[in-house]
Amino acid sequence: MAKLKKSKSAAKAGKKTGASKGGESMVGELLRKARESTGISQEELASRLKTKRTAISRIENHADDIKLSTLERVAKALGKELKVKIL
Numbered sequence: 260m261a262k263l264k265k266s267k268s269a270a271k272a273g274k275k276t277g278a279s280k281g282g283e284s285m286v287g288e289l290l291r292k293a294r295e296s297t298g299i300s301q302e303e304l305a306s307r308l309k310t311k312r313t314a315i316s317r318i319e320n321h322a323d324d325i326k327l328s329t330l331e332r333v334a335k336a337l338g339k340e341l342k343v344k345i346l
Contacts, residue, residue, distance in 0.1 A: 287322035290333055294319075297337050307336040 294304055294315075301315040308315075318325060318333070327343065334341040 286325060286330075287319040290322060290330075291319040293334075293337050293339055297339075299337065304333070304336055308332060 294301070299307075301312045301319075305312045305315045318329070327341075331341050
């Protein structure tokens with residue numbers, strides 16, 4: 260069975276739509292940056308969300324299939340507001 264390769268245009272399209280890039284989730288990257296900008300560690304965020312640090316790490320590194328309700332909880336714990344925009 261042959262493997263399918265992503266074309267350059269498909270890879271560019273993936274970046275625009277928020278799909279994974281190089282194994283890193285753009286949503287996870289945004290969450291990590293938001294956490295870091297507030298000066299909160301993964302451990303502190305986990306404590307605020309009553310979960311484990313490993314769960315926060317998993318979200319930041321593999322947030323491809325994260326529920327909106329989870330995103331809202333993370334945003335609230337960071338003192339941020341979640342806005343979803345469909346264009």
